[in-house]
Amino acid sequence: DSxxxxxxxxxxxxxxxxxxxxxxxxxxxxxxxWYQQSLDQGLQFLIQYYNGEERAKGNILERFSxxxxxxxxxxxxxSSLELGDSALYFCASSVRGSLETQYFGxxxxxxxx
Amino acid sequence: xxxxxxxxxxxxxxxxxxxTINCSYSVGISALHWLQQHPGGGIVSLFMLSSGKKKxxxxxxxxxxxxxxxxxxxxxxxxxxxxxxxxxVRFTGNQFYFGxxxxxxxxx
Numbered sequence: 001d002s003x004x005x006x007x008x009x010x011x012x013x014x015x016x017x018x019x020x021x022x023x024x025x026x027x028x029x030x031x032x033x034w035y036q037q038s039l040d041q042g043l044q045f046l047i048q049y050y051n052g053e054e055r056a057k058g059n060i061l062e063r064f065s066x067x068x069x070x071x072x073x074x075x076x077x078x079s080s081l082e083l084g085d086s087a088l089y090f091c092a093s094s095v096r097g098s099l100e101t102q103y104f105g106x107x108x109x110x111x112x113x
Numbered sequence: 114x115x116x117x118x119x120x121x122x123x124x125x126x127x128x129x130x131x132x133t134i135n136c137s138y139s140v141g142i143s144a145l146h147w148l149q150q151h152p153g154g155g156i157v158s159l160f161m162l163s164s165g166k167k168k169x170x171x172x173x174x175x176x177x178x179x180x181x182x183x184x185x186x187x188x189x190x191x192x193x194x195x196x197x198x199x200x201x202v203r204f205t206g207n208q209f210y211f212g213x214x215x216x217x218x219x220x221x
Contacts, residue, residue, distance in 0.1 A: 055207065
């Protein structure tokens with residue numbers, strides 16, 4: 001158990017819908033990362049937050065947005081969902097957000113029908 | 114262009130064998146991570162390297178910054194080592210890029 005929690009574990013929804021994925025980092029970790037893993041594109045970095053501020057941005061679509069709240073939990077919002085958004089979404093956390101080990105959550109499996 | 118190349122894609126070994134997985138990248142990095150993904154999907158970070166060599170149990174990771182290359186070694190491999198091993202690189206622009214993974218199967 002990494003200490004990082006993600007909810008929900010599984011999510012099935014329809015095209016065009018909007019969903020919110022939630023991540024709670026390990027106690028004491030200030031940085032949160034979001035990743036997408038799909039069968040055709042493998043793992044991709046989406047975005048990183050550090051203590052509420054965006055630190056780095058990867059291949060995050062404009063239909064996706066994220067934020068980190070004062071209690072350090074983070075949410076990833078996915079809107080206007082398409083079939084291709086079906087993937088495993090991982091959250092990871094680390095203490096400071098630079099040059100250190102990341103601890104991964106169990107992932108949220110999203111299926112868009 | 115930021116690229117991460119990992120080899121081999123698939124690897125089958127007999128229990129006890131010494132295993133090497135390689136990762137090469139194209140431009141300067143700030144850190145390289147080796148990740149292990151279990152058949153159930155969970156990801157564990159094995160190492161974070163910015164230089165030199167690290168060892169944890171039967172796992173050893175090395176990085177050569179000049180050659181832009183890293184290796185993950187598993188000594189005395191065991192069936193429980195069967196997993197996908199993924200190289201992840203943080204380029205100096207703070208972007209993360211991932212290799213396509215090496216699927217390792219260790220046969221008893």
